[in-house]
Amino acid sequence: MDFVQLVVSGLANGCVYGLIALGFVLIYKATEAVNFAQGDFMMIGAFVCVGLTNAEYMGLSFWLAIPLAMLIMAALGYAFDWGVLRHMSGQSQTSIVILTIALGFILRFAAGTIWSHEPVSLETPFAGQDLRFNGIVLGIDEIAIIVVTVVLTALLFLFFSRTKLGVAMQAASQNQLAAYYMGIPVKRIQSMVWALSGAVAAVAGILFASKGAIDPSAGLLGIKAFAAAAIGGFGSLPGALIGGLIIGLVEPFSSRYGPPGVSQIAPYAILLLVLIFRPGGLFSQSQKKKV
Amino acid sequence: MRFVFKTSYDADIRWFKHGAQMFWYAILLAIMLAVPLYFMATGDPYLLGEFTSVLIFAIAGMGLMLLTGQTGLVSLGHATFMAMGCYANVLLLNAGVPWLISFPLVGLLAGVFGTIIAFPVLRLHGVYLALATLAMSILTGDFIILGEAWTGGVSGIAVPDISIFGYGVNKYANPYAYYYVVLAVVLIVLAFYRNLLRSPTGRSFAAVRDSEISAQAMGINLTRTKATSFFFSCAAAGLAGALFGHNATYVTHETFDVVMSITLLLMIVIGGLGFIHGAFLGAIVVGLIPVLIANGRSFLATTFDVNINIPGLESAMFASILIGFILFEPMGLYGRWLKIRTYFELFPFYRKDMFRRQKSYLKTERVK
Numbered sequence: 001m002d003f004v005q006l007v008v009s010g011l012a013n014g015c016v017y018g019l020i021a022l023g024f025v026l027i028y029k030a031t032e033a034v035n036f037a038q039g040d041f042m043m044i045g046a047f048v049c050v051g052l053t054n055a056e057y058m059g060l061s062f063w064l065a066i067p068l069a070m071l072i073m074a075a076l077g078y079a080f081d082w083g084v085l086r087h088m089s090g091q092s093q094t095s096i097v098i099l100t101i102a103l104g105f106i107l108r109f110a111a112g113t114i115w116s117h118e119p120v121s122l123e124t125p126f127a128g129q130d131l132r133f134n135g136i137v138l139g140i141d142e143i144a145i146i147v148v149t150v151v152l153t154a155l156l157f158l159f160f161s162r163t164k165l166g167v168a169m170q171a172a173s174q175n176q177l178a179a180y181y182m183g184i185p186v187k188r189i190q191s192m193v194w195a196l197s198g199a200v201a202a203v204a205g206i207l208f209a210s211k212g213a214i215d216p217s218a219g220l221l222g223i224k225a226f227a228a229a230a231i232g233g234f235g236s237l238p239g240a241l242i243g244g245l246i247i248g249l250v251e252p253f254s255s256r257y258g259p260p261g262v263s264q265i266a267p268y269a270i271l272l273l274v275l276i277f278r279p280g281g282l283f284s285q286s287q288k289k290k291v
Numbered sequence: 292m293r294f295v296f297k298t299s300y301d302a303d304i305r306w307f308k309h310g311a312q313m314f315w316y317a318i319l320l321a322i323m324l325a326v327p328l329y330f331m332a333t334g335d336p337y338l339l340g341e342f343t344s345v346l347i348f349a350i351a352g353m354g355l356m357l358l359t360g361q362t363g364l365v366s367l368g369h370a371t372f373m374a375m376g377c378y379a380n381v382l383l384l385n386a387g388v389p390w391l392i393s394f395p396l397v398g399l400l401a402g403v404f405g406t407i408i409a410f411p412v413l414r415l416h417g418v419y420l421a422l423a424t425l426a427m428s429i430l431t432g433d434f435i436i437l438g439e440a441w442t443g444g445v446s447g448i449a450v451p452d453i454s455i456f457g458y459g460v461n462k463y464a465n466p467y468a469y470y471y472v473v474l475a476v477v478l479i480v481l482a483f484y485r486n487l488l489r490s491p492t493g494r495s496f497a498a499v500r501d502s503e504i505s506a507q508a509m510g511i512n513l514t515r516t517k518a519t520s521f522f523f524s525c526a527a528a529g530l531a532g533a534l535f536g537h538n539a540t541y542v543t544h545e546t547f548d549v550v551m552s553i554t555l556l557l558m559i560v561i562g563g564l565g566f567i568h569g570a571f572l573g574a575i576v577v578g579l580i581p582v583l584i585a586n587g588r589s590f591l592a593t594t595f596d597v598n599i600n601i602p603g604l605e606s607a608m609f610a611s612i613l614i615g616f617i618l619f620e621p622m623g624l625y626g627r628w629l630k631i632r633t634y635f636e637l638f639p640f641y642r643k644d645m646f647r648r649q650k651s652y653l654k655t656e657r658v659k
Contacts, residue, residue: 088617088618091621094359094363094365094560095560097418101556101557102613102614103610103614223425226422226425234419268430272426275412275422
């Protein structure tokens with residue numbers, strides 16, 4: 001029975017990692033930039049939702065707060081690309097990496113100043129409720145996380161394969177110049193990808209905060225999500241989710257059955273092993289560069 | 292206006308481009324040598340300590356600059372190699388090895404260690420390399436705790452004093468001598484770095500940075516060049532780590548954390564990627580910001596009776612400065628200086644677009 005609970009809580013954690021990783025991958029696919037601040041986007045999204053719902057702030061209904069938080073985060077993502085990254089086109093990847101690291105510092109500072117550095121938990125309608133059968137106790141929040149992730153993934157899949165905007169995003173990510181020639185407004189599309197990944201980060205943040213407390217340093221969770229994205233191969237959306245689930249499952253099991261200290265090391269050790277033996281990730285998409 | 296008229300191939304690789312340049316560097320060296328005399332006269336060596344730590348960061352910065360600025364490999368894990376250098380130094384000193392032998396040995400060890408680590412990750416490039424080094428940097432603290440028998444783990448370990456032929460150098464007891472030791476190391480690393488850039492090895496670094504494909508076409512062995520770069524870079528980081536240990540006098544598993552790795556990278560970007568000067572300018576900025584903020588805070592508190600005490604203000608300011616630099620001055624502080632200098636050197640003929648880079652479009656290597 002222990003086993004089932006470990007699996008469910010691991011899957012729930014893994015879904016949050018997977019959703020953050022999904023945000024990375026969306027941006028990486030579209031702009032070849034890596035957003036090291038994705039974890040902090042997640043943290044800000046959670047805090048925005050806390051600010052909208054919790055009684056000591058605005059006290060809105062939880063169901064109203066979710067789309068509002070997603071909208072705000074989408075606007076933030078769009079604004080960051082429009083205001084900052086658009087001026088960086090043609091510069092090296094290194095500078096974008098450093099830029100997003102710096103953005104993460106600023107977001108952490110902003111969250112700490114606005115909402116204080118104390119951990120807060122999100123007031124959800126289903127907080128603290130359990131589902132019990134056959135002696136297994138599962139938190140509703142954990143099940144909600146898994147369900148929401150599955151639904152969101154399906155929606156994203158449909159968006160990328162069925163809608164015009166989604167196909168345009170794919171085109172812009174494969175070859176900018178060719179996409180320009182086809183009349184796709186590549187710059188605006190890239191900003192929209194940032195907005196989309198901001199909204200996904202908001203969902204990840206809300207899920208994370210409904211399961212436990214959130215504080216400004218929670219953004220560092222993003223590093224684990226990196227591991228997830230790299231395991232999945234960085235260019236693949238399903239890969240990112242599966243990578244997240246792997247990391248999420250490895251953690252509770254290694255801390256339950258492994259020697260002490262292993263559970264902290266395990267995600268990064270897996271990341272290093274994957275990078276060394278399968279540099280493209282488990283779902284590799286890159287090919288050897290040819291002249 | 293000055294014309295440097297090159298009449299031989301040697302003119303391209305001379306240490307100094309012209310006499311005036313040599314003159315200014317000689318003056319800089321004289322000032323650096325004379326700085327402790329000033330503090331000896333005032334009798335308050337606090338600021339000298341700041342100077343010394345700036346120099347130590349400059350050594351680490353030179354190491355990372357060689358890798359990132361010269362070879363184009365981004366490392367988010369250079370604090371790991373500093374940790375390696377620091378702990379190796381402490382262990383060797385505790386085993387009774389004299390400092391003059393242990394210190395160069397530490398550089399060698401860190402270099403070899405870095406190369407061994409580098410080999411599997413050298414096939415990766417760009418983001419993947421940054422990720423692998425980031426993971427390494429996160430694991431460093433955990434491994435220091437695991438190796439508690441040697442490293443002292445969470446409770447930390449004390450760093451013994453430097454001893455040169457029986458003459459003990461301690462940061463607190465004799466800050467002036469300590470400064471000279473650090474300055475000597477800076478000069479040695481600097482001379483080595485400058486010389487390396489003049490050699491075929493250094494030029495192959497630049498070739499790999501600018502285009503791996505054309506470097507390969509010119510017959511450069513990519514893996515070997517990158518590994519060489521890693522070796523020298525990690526060796527410098529190891530030396531800086533050993534000196535950092537002497538500066539801190541006590542190190543724990545939290546001393547060399549991810550933040551330090553990131554700071555090193557941010558430092559060389561602010562200073563100017565690809566220029567030796569950039570490592571120094573960046574180290575000065577990183578060293579000065581906390582001092583400036585502390586001074587500004589006490590100034591506001593005493594003059595206007597305003598107390599600003601916001602946690603995390605320092606890193607946020609640092610980050611904003613960095614974003615400003617990347618957006619408006621991607622070549623860093625040294626790049627700005629180059630532009631100003633060129634403006635005056637060419638006085639009426641300077642054009643705005645002289646430092647403009649070519650635009651590039653993204654074409655991914657991913658197929659689907």
